[in-house]
Amino acid sequence: MVAITDRAREILFIRHSVEIIENVLAGFGYERFDAPILQPSELFLTRAGDLIADHLLTLDYRNQRLALRPEFTSPAVAAYIRNGADQPVIRWSFSGPVFEDRPSEDSLQTESVGAELLGMPGRFAEAEIIALAGLAAEQLGIAGYEIAIGHVGLTRHLLAQFGLDARAQRLLLNFLNHQTEPVTAELLLNWLEKFVALPTAQQAGEEAEDHQSRVLQALMKTTDADAMAISGRTRDEILERLLRKQQRLVTYERLSEAVNFLANYASLTAPLGEDWLETAALLPAPDERAKALVDEMHQVVSMVTAYGIDHQKLVIKPALARSWDYYSGIVFELRVNGTLFAGGGRYDDFAELLGSPREVPAVGLAFYLNNTILAKELIEAAPPQTLKIQLTPTSDNSAAVLWAQKLRALGLKIAVTETASPDSYLLQGDQLVVNSRAYRLDEIPTLVDALKEKSAS
Amino acid sequence: MNRVMFALPSKGAIAEPTLNFLQDCGLRVDKPNPRQYIGTIPAIPSVDVLFQRVIDVLYKVADGTAKLGVTGLDVVAEYGQDDVIVIHDNLNYGHCKLVVAVPEAWIDVENMIDLAEVALDFRETKLRNLRVATTYPNKTREFLHKNGIHHFSIVAAEGAIEAAPTIGYADIVVDLVQTGTTLRENHLKPLPDGVIINSQACLIGSRQMLQEHPEAMNAARILLEHIDAALLGKTYTQLTVNIAGENAEDIGRKISLNPLTRGLQGPTIAPIFGSDSGAAQWFTVTLIIPNKSLLEAIEYLRSVGGTQISAVPVRYVFLNESPTFARLVAALA
Numbered sequence: 001m002v003a004i005t006d007r008a009r010e011i012l013f014i015r016h017s018v019e020i021i022e023n024v025l026a027g028f029g030y031e032r033f034d035a036p037i038l039q040p041s042e043l044f045l046t047r048a049g050d051l052i053a054d055h056l057l058t059l060d061y062r063n064q065r066l067a068l069r070p071e072f073t074s075p076a077v078a079a080y081i082r083n084g085a086d087q088p089v090i091r092w093s094f095s096g097p098v099f100e101d102r103p104s105e106d107s108l109q110t111e112s113v114g115a116e117l118l119g120m121p122g123r124f125a126e127a128e129i130i131a132l133a134g135l136a137a138e139q140l141g142i143a144g145y146e147i148a149i150g151h152v153g154l155t156r157h158l159l160a161q162f163g164l165d166a167r168a169q170r171l172l173l174n175f176l177n178h179q180t181e182p183v184t185a186e187l188l189l190n191w192l193e194k195f196v197a198l199p200t201a202q203q204a205g206e207e208a209e210d211h212q213s214r215v216l217q218a219l220m221k222t223t224d225a226d227a228m229a230i231s232g233r234t235r236d237e238i239l240e241r242l243l244r245k246q247q248r249l250v251t252y253e254r255l256s257e258a259v260n261f262l263a264n265y266a267s268l269t270a271p272l273g274e275d276w277l278e279t280a281a282l283l284p285a286p287d288e289r290a291k292a293l294v295d296e297m298h299q300v301v302s303m304v305t306a307y308g309i310d311h312q313k314l315v316i317k318p319a320l321a322r323s324w325d326y327y328s329g330i331v332f333e334l335r336v337n338g339t340l341f342a343g344g345g346r347y348d349d350f351a352e353l354l355g356s357p358r359e360v361p362a363v364g365l366a367f368y369l370n371n372t373i374l375a376k377e378l379i380e381a382a383p384p385q386t387l388k389i390q391l392t393p394t395s396d397n398s399a400a401v402l403w404a405q406k407l408r409a410l411g412l413k414i415a416v417t418e419t420a421s422p423d424s425y426l427l428q429g430d431q432l433v434v435n436s437r438a439y440r441l442d443e444i445p446t447l448v449d450a451l452k453e454k455s456a457s
Numbered sequence: 458m459n460r461v462m463f464a465l466p467s468k469g470a471i472a473e474p475t476l477n478f479l480q481d482c483g484l485r486v487d488k489p490n491p492r493q494y495i496g497t498i499p500a501i502p503s504v505d506v507l508f509q510r511v512i513d514v515l516y517k518v519a520d521g522t523a524k525l526g527v528t529g530l531d532v533v534a535e536y537g538q539d540d541v542i543v544i545h546d547n548l549n550y551g552h553c554k555l556v557v558a559v560p561e562a563w564i565d566v567e568n569m570i571d572l573a574e575v576a577l578d579f580r581e582t583k584l585r586n587l588r589v590a591t592t593y594p595n596k597t598r599e600f601l602h603k604n605g606i607h608h609f610s611i612v613a614a615e616g617a618i619e620a621a622p623t624i625g626y627a628d629i630v631v632d633l634v635q636t637g638t639t640l641r642e643n644h645l646k647p648l649p650d651g652v653i654i655n656s657q658a659c660l661i662g663s664r665q666m667l668q669e670h671p672e673a674m675n676a677a678r679i680l681l682e683h684i685d686a687a688l689l690g691k692t693y694t695q696l697t698v699n700i701a702g703e704n705a706e707d708i709g710r711k712i713s714l715n716p717l718t719r720g721l722q723g724p725t726i727a728p729i730f731g732s733d734s735g736a737a738q739w740f741t742v743t744l745i746i747p748n749k750s751l752l753e754a755i756e757y758l759r760s761v762g763g764t765q766i767s768a769v770p771v772r773y774v775f776l777n778e779s780p781t782f783a784r785l786v787a788a789l790a
Contacts, residue, residue, distance in 0.1 A: 079480045124565035167574060167577060170577065171570065171573055171574055171605060174573070174605040174607075175605050194568045194569075194571075195570045196651070231560045231563075231623070231625070231627075231629070232587075232625075232628040233628075235573070236563055237578070237582075238562065238563060238564065239565075241574070241575070242564060312588075
């Protein structure tokens, strides 16, 4: 394996990779989806919020803020729901430049390629998307990869069993998502103590309580007409949330059990073949729904292997954390020596955020070509450079055109040039010199064999 | 001789304190005309002083117009420039904090996790982002994301940030706080875990200019000699104590028994002329003592017979070399 530094070769490789991936996707009936490069920036903010806001390349046009697309999923789902949310199953593949302003990167523009499978619930869709990632990697000559499969739905369900409401789950999982250190029970308990606002020593003091109750009384007297003074929130909203917090304090013991559970669960990983109902054994109480969700992962894994993906390459990591705000079901990541090469999963809730009247079953994947360490073999297998026919002062120009057209008809890429280069072949009179031998036009089949031999060697 | 431009804050919270600080370091700044933006430091004749806003101090140093400057750590953190290095980050004045503050009426919000939940509430029930007024958009963004808050909008603002929630164009603020009075007056409260930067005044320089211009390096050395010596001096007191004993060795031994009264190197002991009273001879002992141990040291000196103890502040303590300058040389190597 080598890291490519030469930009021109990298571009060549990426185009070649995109072609291979698109071929794999086309074989599964994915049709090309294209999105305008400029779109209203809210479209992208809905998915990623300010995580992307800082990196969007935007311009203001006629009182509208437009952005260069940073990804394809949002435009694809928006296009799908524009045509009504009750469409048949749609398979879309996408490829093209995407743009982000990240100072650490060399370029504002990267190449994105991937697929969206919209309108299809169930395990078949997830298995297909995961298998596509593996099959494309194999077609690209990447052998040493590993696919980790997790389940956002399962994680949420398990946390709910401990009495963690949906809001608390999201906050906790988002916190986990942004952790750079290993997740420990201590780290999570620390979070929890702040979350339920256990009274601190200082707050336990009378003075703080007095202040709190004074503010509370003042708040009780506030009318909603004064809402502006309390900045964007009404009195009832504040009181309602205060109540929610108080309730959490009551269930603190339960919640700390939940984070202890999560600390173990987050590090759980096992290759296929182990009894994954053991995951269910971790549950606080036997639970049919959790077992069914664990079973979903099994079904997906077994279907993925039916596509010919070696089961040694599959690993189950139930707490695999991609974006918790966005995914809703099975998620996966394909890594090559630890580097992310492809990833995706189920995101059924997203369409509603974009204004769909109902949920749209959706799974998708994207390949990360630019941050991958590329396979050396693959670079060498990249399509051959254009073959050049070099004219000499004595060359017959119409003979050069004739040669070029005949070779192009055989599928070769031909350019006629006046300057010599290591990959150019000299045209002497009407004969082309390859490997010190002059070929006539009627010897083209022999010449092509000689060229193939040369490129093979 | 090549001149070295030294940029200082012209206005704002650290403008006056910077002049006072430099004066305390023996580096009085002369400003011939209050309306002009230039000045001199008589102690370093090769230096010209340029007065700029704190943010422009950073930019002038970044573009090489000034080779050295004094600004705030908050400014460097927010607008950091590749070529600017922080030479001294602990000048010990101009202390303030960049904090997240929410309306006092939000009694349910006590920390950043609460705020993250409120931001989710805004997105889900009000279908809008939490609006944050600040003049520090970069550090604010970074900090909010780190705390799991992703759906927010930065409201760019200049001055009077604290009023934004009351006026209604923002929900919360991220602002510099010195004492917290302004926040309280505007019915805002800082979140205890919402401190983004602990800031104070700092000395900055242009990496390239310092590497390429020996006269800039020399000016930095003179500045740092004064600054290090003055900052270190502030932490010491010089004690003079009269004490009777058989001889200087006897007194030296008694005083050195306690590590607190050994001074920087050891006590200086001199006989007091015409002070013989019977068998005992009187001596004057001079000692440099860390301020934090002053009373303890005095009590020990009393216990070994010390009396008439006088204490004067130490203005400078010059070590073998300026430690900060040594670090700068290493950093530029």
